[in-house]
Amino acid sequence: MKRIAGFALNYYKIILLFAILSVSSSVTQDPLQNIKNMIMIQAPFVMIYSFGMTLAVITGGLDLSLGSVAAFSTCAAAFLIIKDQIFLGIAVCLLIGAGLGLLNGLLITKAKVNPFIATYGMDWVIRGAVYIMMSGAMIYHFSNDFKIIADGSFLGISNLVYISVAILLILMFVFQKTVFGRNVYSTGANTKVSRLTGVNTDLLIIIVYMISGVLASTSGLLYVARLDCAEAFLGKNFGLQALAATLIGGTSLQGGKGGVGNTVIGVLIMVFLMNCLNVLKVSTLWQDAVFGLVIVVSALLEMAKQRYANYLQL
Amino acid sequence: MKKAFTVFLVVLFSISVFSVSAAPYPGAVGKKATLILKDLTNPVWIQAAEGAKAAAKDFGMQIEVVAPIVSNNNDEQIQLVQQAIAKRKDIMILTPADSKGIVPAVTELNKAKIPVINLNTKINNESGRANSETFVVADNITCATLCATELARLANGSGEAIILQGPSGGQVTIDLTKGAEDTFAKYPGIKLVDKKEAKFDRATGYKVTQDMLITYPNLKIIFSCNDEMALGAVKAVEEVGKLGKIFIGGIDGNKDAMASIKEGKLNTTVFKNFWLQAYTAVEAAAKFLDGQKLPALIPVDLGIVTKENVEKYLAM
The missing domain is CATH 3.40.50.2300 (Response regulator)
Known part of the structure; x- marks a missing residue:
């Protein structure tokens, strides 16, 4: 009994994933296409910006400005990309993402603003700025050379998958194998102690928010390439979705625990679940409630796992 | 000197009379209106704001165009109405985000005797306590x-x-x-x-x-x-x-x-021609301030766009 409970608590997310997938596959006529949609198209977008959130959460903060950073950087870049300055546009986009991340990081570390307030406030400021910049216009009809980034595929696998997996591997390497990564975890777990051991915690946190900004810009750019339109309202729900994926994945808001690997599971649970509700023809009115419930339940299960860890010999 | 001053005054007066009589709705000239939209970020609402400003210029009115920061937020719209009442505006043009939710604010406007022109989305007046002069709509x-x-x-x-x-x-x-x-x-x-x-x-x-x-x-x-x-x-x-x-x-x-x-x-x-909707609403406000009677409903032309006629709309 103990063993079963322990097993369930340890692997419930994987079990949940397969359960959801088998339900949705059993009711659809073309389950293969459905899985392809989710894994090759829907999940990669969410994954990339959720990684940004996860890294911020590991430092003990969070980044609610992901959506507006994505909108601002892509809209600014779109002015160049539409004139076929693709590489310059992409560079500008990522630089703006890093720059806005730098601002977030400075606010949090140097001005000592609480990360929630800093990034939530910045979210409004940046969103306002992009509305002013675009003043109701949209930029659309990009060249195929640009659209292929998100539309193309290689060996039958969407480019989006390659890009998101590459980002995942790089982040996993940096945050698990390097001194920098380990310092980020220790800073998240206890900033004071890290600082006393000689770690430049402010710099680490600033770099993490810059990475988060770049990831937001990257996912924004992929959306723009895929939907062939840059517009000021892009990503209004990025922040909360990314937070949900991070929490469902099991990265703790206390900082210092979890990682981007967990978030992959969190994103997949989220994407699979939303898809499952759609194919089961559940009214949209229920979807928000179910979604919220999953966040709360996964938080409770994480707590249970910690509390009974010794008893269940996890 | 005194005479010259009198002449100057007469000239000034006649200029002002002349300029007023040039306006199609003299009663509306110089009046202050507030237009509350649902949002000022979506392109269609930005078009509406432009249409309203163009009309205000044509009819010599002053207009303030406002919208909630969180788009379609009823509470913020109510606050905007209260601000307009505090600023003693002459007329209110209102596009409610929530037909029923806006009712208390419209009741306040009625109490403050500020006439209301309803634009785009109908104010629910089942209670009889949210009166408006007309409803301008591309339904x-x-x-x-x-x-x-x-x-x-x-x-x-x-x-x-x-x-x-x-x-x-x-x-x-x-x-x-x-x-x-x-x-x-x-x-x-x-x-x-x-x-x-x-x-x-x-x-x-x-x-x-x-x-x-x-x-x-x-x-x-x-x-x-x-x-x-x-x-x-x-x-x-x-x-x-x-x-x-x-x-x-x-x-x-x-x-x-x-x-x-x-x-x-x-x-x-x-x-939906949001530009024309807002223009028409401001014109209705001008007519009302000029003492004209308004019909209960002012429809704005809608166009169905298809592959056959899209060129015409793209040129607009």
């Missing part, structure tokens, strides 16, 4: 009827249909859904199989449509409550190679939607 139910009728025509009056909706509970979504449902119900061959919220957002419209194409393999009609979601749906349908087999219609008449119609991807949209 959403008519919009939906136009779009749904065109989609039904393209689909030869049969097949499965879905509706992509904006955030649940919004008045526009409620009205558009009703118009589409009632229209589809007239065709025995059309079966409305689902209604899905896609947040008025292109990326969400794209994702939800992907799921819908899996859930309903025989889908033939996608009615979208705005152009953004419709263009997301176009992308999803295009990717499964079903353009031309599934008919997609949007609402609003955004430029990129029209470009998509021209390319033969999106099938139809309804041009």
Whole structure:
């Protein structure tokens, strides 16, 4: 009994994933296409910006400005990309993402603003700025050379998958194998102690928010390439979705625990679940409630796992 | 010297009289109006703000155009109404985000004797305590009827249909859904199989449509409550190679939607002419301030945009 409970608590997310997938596959006529949609198209977008959130959460903060950073950087870049300055546009986009991340990081570390307030406030400021910049216009009809980034595929696998997996591997390497990564975890777990051991915690946190900004810009750019339109309202729900994926994945808001690997599971649970509700023809009115419930339940299960860890010999 | 001053005054007076008489609605000149919109970020509402400002200039009025920071937020709209009352504005032009929710604010306006011109979305006056002078509208139910009728025509009056909706509970979504449902119900061959919220957002419209194409393999009609979601749906349908087999219609008449119609991807949209709606509302306000009687309803022309006539709308 103990063993079963322990097993369930340890692997419930994987079990949940397969359960959801088998339900949705059993009711659809073309389950293969459905899985392809989710894994090759829907999940990669969410994954990339959720990684940004996860890294911020590991430092003990969070980044609610992901959506507006994505909108601002892509809209600014779109002015160049539409004139076929693709590489310059992409560079500008990522630089703006890093720059806005730098601002977030400075606010949090140097001005000592609480990360929630800093990034939530910045979210409004940046969103306002992009509305002013675009003043109701949209930029659309990009060249195929640009659209292929998100539309193309290689060996039958969407480019989006390659890009998101590459980002995942790089982040996993940096945050698990390097001194920098380990310092980020220790800073998240206890900033004071890290600082006393000689770690430049402010710099680490600033770099993490810059990475988060770049990831937001990257996912924004992929959306723009895929939907062939840059517009000021892009990503209004990025922040909360990314937070949900991070929490469902099991990265703790206390900082210092979890990682981007967990978030992959969190994103997949989220994407699979939303898809499952759609194919089961559940009214949209229920979807928000179910979604919220999953966040709360996964938080409770994480707590249970910690509390009974010794008893269940996890 | 005294004489010269008198002449100067006479000249000044006649100039002012002349300039007033040049205005079509002399009673409105110099009057202060407030226009409350639902949002000032969506292109259509920015067009509305421009139309209102153009009209105010034409009729010599002062206008302040405001909207909630969080789009479609009823509480913020109520605060904006209260601010307008405090500033003693002469007339209020109001586009409620929530037909019922705005009622207490309209009651306050009535009490403050500030006349109300209702624009675009109807203020619910079942209680009799939210009076307005007129309702200027490119009616959403008519919009939906136009779009749904065109989609039904393209689909030869049969097949499965879905509706992509904006955030649940919004008045526009409620009205558009009703118009589409009632229209589809007239065709025995059309079966409305689902209604899905896609947040008025292109990326969400794209994702939800992907799921819908899996859930309903025989889908033939996608009615979208705005152009953004419709263009997301176009992308999803295009990717499964079903353009031309599934008919997609949007609402609003955004430029990129029209470009998509021209390319033969999106099938139809309804041009709501927000510029003209707001212009007409300000003109109605000017007429009212000039002492003219207003009809209960002032309709604004709607246009159904199709591949055949899209050039005309693109040129506007």
